[in-house]
Amino acid sequence: MGNKAVIVENASIRFGTHNALCKVSFQIEEGDIATVVGPNGGGKSTLLKAILGLVELNSGSIKIFGQEAKQVKRTDIGYVPQIKTLDRSFPALPIELVATGVLGFWPQKFDKKLREICLDALEKVAASHLSKRPLSKLSGGELQRIYLARSIVRKPKLLILDEPATGIDQASEYDLNSLIGKYQEESNATVLMVTHDWEAAYHHADYVLMLNCCQICYAPPKIAFEEKNLRQAFGHIGHKHEMIFGVKRND
Amino acid sequence: MIEIFSLAFIQRAAVAGILIGFVTSYYGVFIVQRKLSFLGSGLAHSAFGGAALGILLETEPLWVALPFTIIISILIVYLKEKSKLSGDTSIGILFSLSVALGIIFLSLKKGYTSDAFTYLFGSILSVQKIDLLFSLLLALLSVATFFSQWKKWAYATFDAELAQADRVSVVKDDYLLSILISVTIVVSIKVVGIVLLTAFLVIPAASSRLISSTFYQMTIYSIIIGVLSSFIGLIASIQMDLPTGAVIILIQTVFFIVALILSKK
Ligand SMILES: Nc1ncnc2c1ncn2[C@@H]1O[C@H](COP(=O)(O)OP(=O)(O)OP(=O)(O)O)[C@@H](O)[C@H]1O
Ligand SMILES: [Mg+2]
Numbered sequence: 001m002g003n004k005a006v007i008v009e010n011a012s013i014r015f016g017t018h019n020a021l022c023k024v025s026f027q028i029e030e031g032d033i034a035t036v037v038g039p040n041g042g043g044k045s046t047l048l049k050a051i052l053g054l055v056e057l058n059s060g061s062i063k064i065f066g067q068e069a070k071q072v073k074r075t076d077i078g079y080v081p082q083i084k085t086l087d088r089s090f091p092a093l094p095i096e097l098v099a100t101g102v103l104g105f106w107p108q109k110f111d112k113k114l115r116e117i118c119l120d121a122l123e124k125v126a127a128s129h130l131s132k133r134p135l136s137k138l139s140g141g142e143l144q145r146i147y148l149a150r151s152i153v154r155k156p157k158l159l160i161l162d163e164p165a166t167g168i169d170q171a172s173e174y175d176l177n178s179l180i181g182k183y184q185e186e187s188n189a190t191v192l193m194v195t196h197d198w199e200a201a202y203h204h205a206d207y208v209l210m211l212n213c214c215q216i217c218y219a220p221p222k223i224a225f226e227e228k229n230l231r232q233a234f235g236h237i238g239h240k241h242e243m244i245f246g247v248k249r250n251d
Numbered sequence: 252m253i254e255i256f257s258l259a260f261i262q263r264a265a266v267a268g269i270l271i272g273f274v275t276s277y278y279g280v281f282i283v284q285r286k287l288s289f290l291g292s293g294l295a296h297s298a299f300g301g302a303a304l305g306i307l308l309e310t311e312p313l314w315v316a317l318p319f320t321i322i323i324s325i326l327i328v329y330l331k332e333k334s335k336l337s338g339d340t341s342i343g344i345l346f347s348l349s350v351a352l353g354i355i356f357l358s359l360k361k362g363y364t365s366d367a368f369t370y371l372f373g374s375i376l377s378v379q380k381i382d383l384l385f386s387l388l389l390a391l392l393s394v395a396t397f398f399s400q401w402k403k404w405a406y407a408t409f410d411a412e413l414a415q416a417d418r419v420s421v422v423k424d425d426y427l428l429s430i431l432i433s434v435t436i437v438v439s440i441k442v443v444g445i446v447l448l449t450a451f452l453v454i455p456a457a458s459s460r461l462i463s464s465t466f467y468q469m470t471i472y473s474i475i476i477g478v479l480s481s482f483i484g485l486i487a488s489i490q491m492d493l494p495t496g497a498v499i500i501l502i503q504t505v506f507f508i509v510a511l512i513l514s515k516k
Contacts, residue, residue, distance in 0.1 A: 091460060092466060100409075
């Protein structure tokens with residue numbers, strides 16, 4: 001026990017002259033849930049991409065299960081990207097997108113086994129009924145489910161999610177969070193998730209990383225969500241803090 | 252009908268036409284889905300610069316056009332990666348430069364421009380053994396990529412970042428695709444002509460897109476449409492004594508309209 005899934009040390013990333021990430025250091029134990037919060041442009045997605053080996057560090061280091069980001073076995077990491085404007089002109093079925101999670105490339109044909117594995121993953125996220133609908137005709141929330149299925153179908157040890165609940169109604173967001181929680185419990189995977197939902201982070205995370213280019217804090221939610229941290233990360237926060245945490249923090 | 256196929260140049264033309272119909276419609280699916288049709292047209296014009304240089308040097312234009320176009324295609328990708336310019340801007344710059352060079356090369360070669368017209372509008376009669384050989388090699392190579400590269404190109408076409416996160420070497424693969432598209436274009440221009448080449452790269456793939464629900468299906472249908480229209484167009488053009496490239500495009504457009512009607516159903 002006590003093995004580290006992720007170790008980030010003094011990680012800095014610059015784009016041209018613009019600092020996106022500045023001396024970030026934290027560690028996630030295997031089986032923990034860590035969330036990343038911070039303002040827009042705070043470097044959250046950039047950090048995840050560095051952990052995935054998609055962006056090079058300018059200095060510092062990242063170790064995943066004791067290895068360099070690029071050396072980690074492909075199937076050890078599941079990734080749900082921040083929803084972008086999906087290229088809706090690309091002809092694809094949800095089951096194909098899920099299959100990339102198994103294969104690591106785009107499928108040509110399905111054999112029985114592959115189809116079963118993919119349908120199984122879709123069923124886990126309550127999206128079996130979508131398997132044959134064109135990707136271009138799915139709603140934002142339906143699409144997020146497919147991406148989630150794609151990320152868990154390979155049974156990763158580390159699940160990385162970039163705002164998986166964006167654009168999703170509250171009931172579905174609750175579903176999505178519980179789906180992630182369920183996978184985490186079943187597989188004892190480590191979860192690293194970017195979210196703008198402070199309340200969910202407060203309740204579900206073991207640790208919270210607060211980022212605004214610089215690292216504001218990395219601590220259990222009760223400490224991380226103290227008002228001074230939030231002010232430092234987000235500037236003016238008005239009454240939002242009281243509204244979300246006021247009651248709970250007084251008990 | 253049968254006897255025209257006994258003529259050697261018709262045989263060459265038929266084989267070249269079918270091979271070119273195949274390779275253009277195969278790479279066309281990536282060109283259409285990656286929104287690169289301007290690249291296709293730009294590279295075709297770049298090939299003109301290379302062919303003109305070949306004519307000036309009195310060697311086989313293909314030998315010069317091939318490396319010339321490949322270099323331009325690499326420069327386009329390189330310029331896009333290294334500068335903040337968008338892809339179509341770097342294409343626009345390099346493509347006009349190549350055409351300008353081509354015009355200068357031809358003007359230096361006084362009183363000898365008929366070959367150049369072949370490249371502009373294509374001429375099925377001008378297909379030589381060497382063109383055929385190249386088409387064949389390219390077609391074989393392309394079949395090989397269908398089994399080895401397609402699944403990675405397709406993944407990166409859908410989402411380059413997801414592919415990269417799955418350890419697909421996206422940048423290297425993109426260069427390979429660009430190079431193969433350049434070769435396809437150079438090999439095709441003699442038959443199709445620079446001016447009309449974009450249609451070969453775009454129309455079969457676009458028609459196929461309309462009736463396909465997966466990218467694999469789109470690839471297969473595109474190839475079928477590309478090969479069929481080349482074959483039908485070739486025969487029709489010889490029968491009616493019309494320019495081959497133009498007739499093939501008419502046939503492709505018929506396929507497109509049919510696909511459009513089918514997709515609306
Ligand atoms: N490829 C890139 N090239 C140049 N700058 C970039 C690149 N990617 C991100 N940036 C910059 O880095 C900063 C951090 O971006 P990032 O996407 O990590 O923010 P974020 O915290 O995920 O924001 P959001 O909440 O909006 O998703 C931004 O200022 C952005 O402009
Ligand atoms: Mg982001």
